[in-house]
Amino acid sequence: MKPRGMQGTGLQKKDQEKKWAEVKKQVLSQKPMAYDDNFGWWNIESIEDLDFYHDVQRQSVEKRCRRCDRLVRILPHYDICGTCADHIEKGY
Numbered sequence: 674m675k676p677r678g679m680q681g682t683g684l685q686k687k688d689q690e691k692k693w694a695e696v697k698k699q700v701l702s703q704k705p706m707a708y709d710d711n712f713g714w715w716n717i718e719s720i721e722d723l724d725f726y727h728d729v730q731r732q733s734v735e736k737r738c739r740r741c742d743r744l745v746r747i748l749p750h751y752d753i754c755g756t757c758a759d760h761i762e763k764g765y
């Protein structure tokens with residue numbers, strides 16, 4: 674027999690997901706721009722972008738950029754910040 678509490682939790686989770694989806698839609702309707710140290714400015718245009726952005730934020734760690742020596746939040750396998758990567762790309 675399943676404990677009663679389990680069913681309640683399942684429903685609650687579904688409700689939360691629904692609410693979360695609405696929050697995301699609302700955020701997207703404002704055409705958000707977000708900045709992070711990995712990629713610089715983000716144009717967030719879809720729920721996938723938003724999820725990806727949050728994923729990147731979650732995985733980022735505090736590190737010192739090898740090039741500009743700033744303390745930044747970047748993905749563990751990166752060793753330079755987005756600004757430096759951009760400069761290198763543009764050949765500064």
Ligand SMILES: [Zn+2]
Pocket residue numbers: 738739740741742743753754755756757
């Ligand atoms: Zn840097």
